Amino acid sequence: MLLVVLEHDRGAMDEAAREALTFGRNLTGQMGAPLHAALIGADDIDLVAEAGAFGAEAVYTVVSDVLADFGPEAWGEAAAELIRRLEPGAVLAGGSERGNEIMAQVAARLDLPMVANCIDVQADSGAGEWTMTRQQWGGSLLEDARLTSERPLLTTGLHALAAERAEAAASPSVQAVEIDLDPSLARTMVKDRVVLEAGVTLSTAPVVIGGGRGVGSAEAFAPLEELAAMLGGRVGCSRAVTNNGWRPHSDQVGQTGTRITPEIYIASGISGAIQHWVGAKASKHILAINIDPEANMVTKANWAVIGDLHEVIPAIAAEVRSRRS
Amino acid sequence: MRILCCVKRVAAPGAKINVTEDGLAVDATHLGFATSPHEECGVEEAVQLVERHGGEVTVLTLGPPEAADQLRYAASVGAHHGVLVATDGSAWDPQRTAVALTEAIRGLEAEAGPFDLLVFGNESADSGGFQVGVRVAYALGRPIVNGIKGIEVDEAAGTVTARREIDGGFEVYELPMPAAVGVKEGINLPRYPTMRGRLASKKLEVAELSSDAGPGGQSLVRLHRPRETVTETVILGNSPEAAPAVVDVLEELGVL
Ligand SMILES: Cc1cc2nc3c(=O)[nH]c(=O)nc-3n(C[C@H](O)[C@H](O)[C@H](O)COP(=O)(O)OP(=O)(O)OC[C@H]3O[C@@H](n4cnc5c(N)ncnc54)[C@H](O)[C@@H]3O)c2cc1C
Ligand SMILES: Nc1ncnc2c1ncn2[C@@H]1O[C@H](COP(=O)(O)O)[C@@H](O)[C@H]1O
Numbered sequence: 001m002l003l004v005v006l007e008h009d010r011g012a013m014d015e016a017a018r019e020a021l022t023f024g025r026n027l028t029g030q031m032g033a034p035l036h037a038a039l040i041g042a043d044d045i046d047l048v049a050e051a052g053a054f055g056a057e058a059v060y061t062v063v064s065d066v067l068a069d070f071g072p073e074a075w076g077e078a079a080a081e082l083i084r085r086l087e088p089g090a091v092l093a094g095g096s097e098r099g100n101e102i103m104a105q106v107a108a109r110l111d112l113p114m115v116a117n118c119i120d121v122q123a124d125s126g127a128g129e130w131t132m133t134r135q136q137w138g139g140s141l142l143e144d145a146r147l148t149s150e151r152p153l154l155t156t157g158l159h160a161l162a163a164e165r166a167e168a169a170a171s172p173s174v175q176a177v178e179i180d181l182d183p184s185l186a187r188t189m190v191k192d193r194v195v196l197e198a199g200v201t202l203s204t205a206p207v208v209i210g211g212g213r214g215v216g217s218a219e220a221f222a223p224l225e226e227l228a229a230m231l232g233g234r235v236g237c238s239r240a241v242t243n244n245g246w247r248p249h250s251d252q253v254g255q256t257g258t259r260i261t262p263e264i265y266i267a268s269g270i271s272g273a274i275q276h277w278v279g280a281k282a283s284k285h286i287l288a289i290n291i292d293p294e295a296n297m298v299t300k301a302n303w304a305v306i307g308d309l310h311e312v313i314p315a316i317a318a319e320v321r322s323r324r325s
Numbered sequence: 326m327r328i329l330c331c332v333k334r335v336a337a338p339g340a341k342i343n344v345t346e347d348g349l350a351v352d353a354t355h356l357g358f359a360t361s362p363h364e365e366c367g368v369e370e371a372v373q374l375v376e377r378h379g380g381e382v383t384v385l386t387l388g389p390p391e392a393a394d395q396l397r398y399a400a401s402v403g404a405h406h407g408v409l410v411a412t413d414g415s416a417w418d419p420q421r422t423a424v425a426l427t428e429a430i431r432g433l434e435a436e437a438g439p440f441d442l443l444v445f446g447n448e449s450a451d452s453g454g455f456q457v458g459v460r461v462a463y464a465l466g467r468p469i470v471n472g473i474k475g476i477e478v479d480e481a482a483g484t485v486t487a488r489r490e491i492d493g494g495f496e497v498y499e500l501p502m503p504a505a506v507g508v509k510e511g512i513n514l515p516r517y518p519t520m521r522g523r524l525a526s527k528k529l530e531v532a533e534l535s536s537d538a539g540p541g542g543q544s545l546v547r548l549h550r551p552r553e554t555v556t557e558t559v560i561l562g563n564s565p566e567a568a569p570a571v572v573d574v575l576e577e578l579g580v581l
Contacts, residue, residue, distance in 0.1 A: 070496075072459075072470055097447070100455035101471045101507075107456060108463035113420055113542030116448075116455040136452055136548065141342050141351070143452070144546040155455070188468045192497035194488075201493045207580050231580055242511070249474075249511025250490065255450070256362045256510040263580050273340055285578060287571065293560075296340055300556055303574055307564035315565035319572045320581065 002028050003060075003088035004037045005079050005106075006051060007099045009070065011044050013051075016094025016156075018163030021054035023121075023156045024092050025166060030123040033089050036060065037172070040078045040102075041067030048174055055166035058173045060086070066181040070098065071189030074181055076105020081179050083110065083151070090123070090130075090151065095158040103155050113149045117157040135160070138255030140274040159259065159282055200234060202251065207233030208262045208283070210253060212276075213240040214269020214290070214309055221247065223313045224268070230320050236260060238270050254279035268309035272297030289313070326380035326478065328371040329433070329440040331426060331458065332364040332399065334392040335451040341550070348547035350416065351451065360395045362510045363446030369515040370476055370508060371444050372403035378480055381405040383433065383440070387425055389414035393531045401518035401526035408433065408532045416452065420541025423460035429534050430465060442478070442485060443505035447471050462505035470498045471507035478502075 004024045007014040021037065028035045036058040037051040043061035051059050060082055066074045079102060083091060091106065093099040095117045107114035117135040119142070124130050130147040135157045202208065209228040211221055221235060228235045236253040237246070253260055255275040265283035270276060272288070272295055280286065288301035289309045298304045305312050336342075336351045337359040343352040360368070371382045384399040386392045387410040396407030410425050417425070434440065443465075445458030455471075462469035474495070475488030485504045489496045490511075500506075518526070561570040575581045 073468060097472045101459065104456035104459035105463070108460045113418070114456050115543055116453065131546070137342060137450065138453065139551070141344070142549050142551050144549070146544045146546055147542055149542045187501055188470050188498060190496045191499050193494060194497065195494040197493050203492055231575070243514070245514060252511070263578050264575070271340070274338065274342060287574065299558060301558050302556060303559045303561050305561050305563070305567040305571060307567070311565045312567065315568035316571050319568040320575070323572060
């Protein structure tokens with residue numbers, strides 16, 4: 001059996017978990033084994049049904065006070081204990097921050113290897129060894145790896161494949177598993193949440209107006225802000241910008257920033273270094289504004305304007321305004 | 326406070342990452358090396374914490390002898406001690422790395438007492454295994470939370486309050502010390518070394534350890550670049566005259 005550990009936040013399934021189920025369906029084909037799922041800290045019927053829609057034939061639920069909210073240690077121990085009891089052939093989770101964290105906790109507790117952010121996996125064909133392709137450098141570089149393990153623990157590269165429902169939804173059997181968890185595991189449970197902004201965030205904005213070193217200063221982002229506001233979007237930036245203190249790091253797009261998925265990313269004054277590109281490449285369309293026609297961002301974009309962003313951005317804003325009035 | 330930071334030496338590539346002929350490493354012929362970004366912020370955070378609360382920062386790295394450069398860099402921005410677990414320069418898998426770092430930390434703690442806080446990066450910039458910090462913390466019995474972008478220490482209460490960014494806000498965790506965190510870039514803006522810092526770093530005595538940890542279950546076969554999608558870029562024009570064409574695109578995409 002292949003066990004997928006489902007990431008959710010207080011009952012809402014994460015996209016990464018859907019991706020892992022989708023990935024898992026392929027893998028179970030290779031393994032000749034059924035797809036099962038684990039729900040830690042939840043047993044909502046909606047979640048179970050959703051797991052079924054993505055092909056899970058059985059769902060194990062573990063509920064406890066210690067799992068009342070997310071906590072890496074308690075989730076990790078619950079998943080590890082489930083694995084000790086069920087002895088699945090392999091375990092998979094989504095490659096989100098939490099997904100990787102839970103799997104690392106599981107790996108530490110079971111003292112097994114873990115391979116993070118796989119985009120392609122070949123199950124053991126009898127040689128006692130799995131092989132996979134995984135992401136390094138946030139996806140800028142790929143690694144072919146070999147894994148020798150009695151129980152492969154894997155996560156899938158985030159958004160490396162799109163989540164897809166199974167052709168025929170399963171109606172999974174549900175099994176509530178009693179696990180006695182040490183109350184001290186709650187020491188890493190979420191204690192509080194603070195909401196800073198309602199509405200569109202950088203990772204969900206339909207339009208992102210990006211600015212790089214070419215913008216030149218913190219003040220010079222004002223026209224980008226204005227255009228973003230007109231289009232219901234958000235401003236993003238490169239690491240050169242955050243390093244200069246022009247924008248907060250929460251605006252940074254890239255390997256060590258946010259991965260954006262807008263309908264269009266307008267990247268201005270950004271050269272398109274690989275570490276920036278990996279955060280931008282999931283954009284549906286890209287328009288680059290750059291004085292350098294050879295810049296990476298330009299050659300990789302769908303459209304480009306070759307010119308000074310300080311003139312081009314205000315002109316775009318003016319054109320939007322005149323068409324609207 | 327006694328704080329330990331684990332940092333990894335990584336190549337510092339630009340537009341593209343090239344791979345050596347044998348496919349086993351990033352070709353660093355024309356590149357510099359740096360501390361993995363999350364961990365550079367980890368060192369800065371540790372230095373800020375001891376500036377507020379008093380104490381010492383120790384930086385630990387596992388890597389080739391040249392990784393001492395990253396320890397010296399940390400010293401130039403305020404770290405007090407540097408420890409190198411020397412390898413032959415080959416890439417160690419995450420389990421092996423974690424075992425070696427755990428042994429090293431046990432040894433350092435046996436000598437000079439426990440660390441109140443272990444600071445890791447959320448993931449290393451190159452191999453990005455997303456696990457070494459968790460494995461080490463678990464082996465040492467310390468609570469750990471990853472994805473941390475804010476830390477406050479309450480020495481009287483013996484707790485670390487840690488913030489983790491989520492979409493549109495943050496989660497708050499409160500860990501009893503001794504604790505561990507996996508931090509992310511953005512937790513602070515690391516300072517640049519001062520002249521005085523640079524001089525001090527030259528005098529840093531790097532303590533060298535070795536490890537006989539055996540390999541784990543994951544091994545590297547070959548590195549390669551992802552296939553590049555070739556895009557026909559349509560040039561909409563030069564300078565402001567292109568604005569109407571840009572807005573046509575926005576209209577077409579339905580984002581106007
Ligand atoms: C481990 C690691 C992680 C990293 N993570 C990230 C990350 O998450 N995000 C990220 O962005 N970077 C990241 N980087 C840094 C990355 O390698 C680049 O250094 C950075 O993206 C460069 O930013 P930039 O494009 O703004 O600056 P530059 O590369 O300096 O490019 C500026 C561009 O602006 C153009 N320009 C200048 N003036 C104008 C003008 N008036 N009008 C129009 N165009 C103009 C120039 O032609 C040039 O193309 C990382 C690096 C490492 C090593
Ligand atoms: N070779 C190393 N030396 C010191 N610390 C390391 C090393 N490798 C990993 N780490 C630490 O463990 C964290 C997670 O690494 P990884 O599991 O490789 O993503 C890093 O951010 C570092 O803090």
